[in-house]
Each structure stands twice: as structure tokens, then as C-alpha cells.
Amino acid sequence: MSCRGGPDAWARCSVRDEKIMTRVHILGTGGTIAGQGATDTSSSYRPGSVMIQQVIDSVPGLDQLAEVTGEQFAQVSSQDMNELLWQGLANRIDELFEAEAADGIVITHGTDTAEETGYFLHLTVKSSRPVVLTGSMRPATSLSADGPLNLYNAVSVAADLEARNRGVMLAINDDLHSARDVTKSSTTDVQTFISPGAGLLGTARLGRIRYYRRPVRRHTLNSIFTAGNEGRLPRVDVLYAHAGMSPDLVRASVSLGTRGIVVAGVGNGNVPGPVVHALREAVEAGVRVVRSARVGNGDVERGVELDDDALGFVVSDQLNPQKSRVLLQLCLAHHLDSSAVQNAFYQY
Structure with missing residues (x-):
């Protein structure tokens, strides 16, 4: 019944x-x-x-x-x-x-x-x-x-x-x-x-x-995404932000071949100034960068304290860092450009 x-x-x-x-x-x-x-x-x-x-x-x-x-x-x-x-x-x-x-x-x-x-x-x-x-x-x-x-x-x-x-x-x-x-x-x-x-x-x-x-x-x-054949998805690293965070981890991630970086940022997905510079360098090297947040709730919005358009960053909207990584891996596996990646974070 x-x-x-x-x-x-x-x-x-x-x-x-x-x-x-x-x-x-x-x-x-x-x-x-x-x-x-x-x-x-x-x-x-x-x-x-x-x-x-x-x-x-x-x-x-x-x-x-x-x-x-x-x-x-x-x-x-x-x-x-x-x-x-x-x-x-x-x-x-x-x-x-x-x-x-x-x-x-x-x-x-x-x-x-x-x-x-x-x-x-x-x-x-x-x-x-x-x-x-x-x-x-x-x-x-x-x-x-x-x-x-x-x-x-x-x-x-x-x-x-x-x-x-x-x-x-x-x-x-x-x-x-x-x-x-x-x-x-x-x-x-x-x-x-x-x-x-x-x-x-x-x-x-x-x-x-x-x-x-x-x-x-x-x-x-x-969803436009498919699981694909069983093979490694593109590498995406999650970097945890904190007071005094060094940009070295960003550069290490890029040097080790990552295709994407998700930052578990403080507050509204923020990171210290030197890390912003390193992330901009990563974008210029072809790495997709997504700003998420470590706080566990709320939206990460575009252009609030950082000029995401100028920096080439994507914001995670409501997704936490670990789920942002999943979505970014699929976006990269499906060869989406930066604009399409941002739309995916708004749509999924």
C-alpha cells in the first residue's frame, strides 16, 4: 500500500x-x-x-x-x-x-x-x-x-x-x-x-x-558526463588553505603533473596573496584552478574578494573541496574549457 x-x-x-x-x-x-x-x-x-x-x-x-x-x-x-x-x-x-x-x-x-x-x-x-x-x-x-x-x-x-x-x-x-x-x-x-x-x-x-x-x-x-572506460581520470589535487600558507605546494603540484587544483580556501574560498600568484601561474601553465572552501557550508562566489575573471579561476559554488575534485576530474576528462567548467559547477 x-x-x-x-x-x-x-x-x-x-x-x-x-x-x-x-x-x-x-x-x-x-x-x-x-x-x-x-x-x-x-x-x-x-x-x-x-x-x-x-x-x-x-x-x-x-x-x-x-x-x-x-x-x-x-x-x-x-x-x-x-x-x-x-x-x-x-x-x-x-x-x-x-x-x-x-x-x-x-x-x-x-x-x-x-x-x-x-x-x-x-x-x-x-x-x-x-x-x-x-x-x-x-x-x-x-x-x-x-x-x-x-x-x-x-x-x-x-x-x-x-x-x-x-x-x-x-x-x-x-x-x-x-x-x-x-x-x-x-x-x-x-x-x-x-x-x-x-x-x-x-x-x-x-x-x-x-x-x-x-x-x-x-x-x-x-548529465553530460559518463564514467568512461576504466582508466585513470585526470589528476586533480586538493590543497588545504591556512594562515601563512606557502605557494610551494601549488608549484609542487604543477611540477608533478596535476591537471587541476582545488583549493580548500579560508572563508569565501580565499588564499594568501603569494598563493594567488602561484595559482595564476598554474592557470597560465594550463592547469584548471577551482576555489572551494574549507568551512563546510555556503556558496563560494565569483569576484567577491578576488578577480576570478582576470585570474582565470573557477569557483565551486556550493560544492565542498572533495566533491569539487570529482566534478573537475570529469570536466577535464570531457575536455571542457574554463567557461564550460564554471557552468558545470553552477549546473551540477
């Missing part, structure tokens, strides 16, 4: 109809959700130790949500996630949807880089069907492990027809985030994921889903 409206006209609620079983395929990549500790109260553990079928089998009731299948795509800690795995995931998802092998996809993933993987998929997957990342802050063997319920909720979203056309999502701790907006905000807190500024897409709790909004920026089928 399904319900819409209720006391809040903007909210929608859906519960799986037991007569219609959709097919959800789970791609396991490792992470804390597949982690194993020495005891149920140990703070140390080995991520990616439990195979995806064991993770699936540990969650009661999944078979009431959908026809669930699993696949061990990778088995890594998320700090070891990389562009080759991103491309492989995007291509595998497209392959499954093109073959009509799944109605929705869930990816179990470590939390450290889930927002980067999610945003890459948000920009490159070519389907309106739901793709939902999930993970956990506590390993599978932990007292009060959060992974099983997170996976249950993620499957419920991936199985829901109302989840289509919302891009790639992250379902975790009863919250539903857009992959574009979400970021990790705490090292250990279970409620670590937030969507600054934009807010939640909705909530997902025990299979009951409420949607608050849809993403307004371009994604998936409306």
Missing part, C-alpha cells in the same frame, strides 16, 4: 506493497558495515572483513521488501576507494539496468568517502532507477551495530517506485540524503551525515519512506 499527503502536503510516505516485489541488487564494496572487531565492545576493527552475502543474511525481513541478490564488487576500506573503482561501479550499475537485471541498486560502502563515490555515480549513472548507498559507523560485530537497519532502509528505498528520478542517494541512520549534498561531519558519531544548506531528501525508517524534495541540479540521465 502507499500513502501520500497526510498532515504535511509536501510529504509523501510509501510502504512496500507485498504483492509487487521489485528486484534490488546489492553491490558490496567493504567498509565498516562489513567490518569485524575482536569483541562486541572493541573500538578497533578490520573494515571489509565480512562478505556481502553474510551482511545480507544478517538482516531479517529483506525478502519482504524485494527480491534481493548480492554481489561482492570490491572489499576495501573506503579510504582505499579510487577512480578505477568508481568507474567500475558506474559501468556495472548501467550494465545491470540495461540488462533489466535489477529495479534498484544498493551499494554498501565505507563512510569515509561515500560522499565522493556517491557524487561520481550521481553524475555518471545513466538511469532514472534508484541507486542507494549505505554504510555504518559501527562494525558488524559491534554492540548495537547500525549496519543492519541501515541496509534494511536502503533496500526499502531502492525498491520504491517513488525513489526514481531522484539521482543517487545515501540512506543512513533513518535519513535520506542526495549524494550531491551530503557530507560526513563527525569522526565517530552515528549521526555523522548531514546535508548542509540543502537539507534532507527525506527519511527512511523501518521501510517507511518520506520524501521532502527532489534534487534541482542536473544528474544521471540529464
Whole structure:
């Protein structure tokens, strides 16, 4: 059955109809959700130790949500996630949807880089069907492990027809985030994921889903970007700004062959004067420079304290440094000029 409206006209609620079983395929990549500790109260553990079928089998009731299948795509800690795995995931998802092998996809993933993987998929997957990342802050063997319920909720979203056309999502701790907006905000807190500024897409709790909004920026089928064949994406470095920052790191990055630099700037994406000069030199050498911000929320605007037009810089708009890097890599891989790169940051 399904319900819409209720006391809040903007909210929608859906519960799986037991007569219609959709097919959800789970791609396991490792992470804390597949982690194993020495005891149920140990703070140390080995991520990616439990195979995806064991993770699936540990969650009661999944078979009431959908026809669930699993696949061990990778088995890594998320700090070891990389562009080759991103491309492989995007291509595998497209392959499954093109073959009509799944109605929705869930990816179990470590939390450290889930927002980067999610945003890459948000920009490159070519389907309106739901793709939902999930993970956990506590390993599978932990007292009060959060992974099983997170996976249950993620499957419920991936199985829901109302989840289509919302891009790639992250379902975790009863919250539903857009992959574009979400970021990790705490090292250990279970409620670590937030969507600054934009807010939640909705909530997902025990299979009951409420949607608050849809993403307004371009994604998936409306994106010009593709994952491409599995090969290294253009190198883009992120440089963290601070008081007294030296321009040497900029010059080192250029000398080592970077194609792009994202600056995690102070305030509104600012850097010290000598660094501005070094970044201008980088632009003249053919390197794309994007000004983002280290503060975690707000827009980086063009021409506020720096003359971005004269300097040849791109501003990140709302994207944090790590997501700015993802978008810039794709822009470079698709050979966009500086003006088109700036437009991409406004559109995606």
C-alpha cells in the first residue's frame, strides 16, 4: 500500500506493497558495515572483513521488501576507494539496468568517502532507477551495530517506485540524503551525515519512506558526463588553505603533473596573496584552478574578494573541496574549457 499527503502536503510516505516485489541488487564494496572487531565492545576493527552475502543474511525481513541478490564488487576500506573503482561501479550499475537485471541498486560502502563515490555515480549513472548507498559507523560485530537497519532502509528505498528520478542517494541512520549534498561531519558519531544548506531528501525508517524534495541540479540521465572506460581520470589535487600558507605546494603540484587544483580556501574560498600568484601561474601553465572552501557550508562566489575573471579561476559554488575534485576530474576528462567548467559547477 502507499500513502501520500497526510498532515504535511509536501510529504509523501510509501510502504512496500507485498504483492509487487521489485528486484534490488546489492553491490558490496567493504567498509565498516562489513567490518569485524575482536569483541562486541572493541573500538578497533578490520573494515571489509565480512562478505556481502553474510551482511545480507544478517538482516531479517529483506525478502519482504524485494527480491534481493548480492554481489561482492570490491572489499576495501573506503579510504582505499579510487577512480578505477568508481568507474567500475558506474559501468556495472548501467550494465545491470540495461540488462533489466535489477529495479534498484544498493551499494554498501565505507563512510569515509561515500560522499565522493556517491557524487561520481550521481553524475555518471545513466538511469532514472534508484541507486542507494549505505554504510555504518559501527562494525558488524559491534554492540548495537547500525549496519543492519541501515541496509534494511536502503533496500526499502531502492525498491520504491517513488525513489526514481531522484539521482543517487545515501540512506543512513533513518535519513535520506542526495549524494550531491551530503557530507560526513563527525569522526565517530552515528549521526555523522548531514546535508548542509540543502537539507534532507527525506527519511527512511523501518521501510517507511518520506520524501521532502527532489534534487534541482542536473544528474544521471540529464548529465553530460559518463564514467568512461576504466582508466585513470585526470589528476586533480586538493590543497588545504591556512594562515601563512606557502605557494610551494601549488608549484609542487604543477611540477608533478596535476591537471587541476582545488583549493580548500579560508572563508569565501580565499588564499594568501603569494598563493594567488602561484595559482595564476598554474592557470597560465594550463592547469584548471577551482576555489572551494574549507568551512563546510555556503556558496563560494565569483569576484567577491578576488578577480576570478582576470585570474582565470573557477569557483565551486556550493560544492565542498572533495566533491569539487570529482566534478573537475570529469570536466577535464570531457575536455571542457574554463567557461564550460564554471557552468558545470553552477549546473551540477
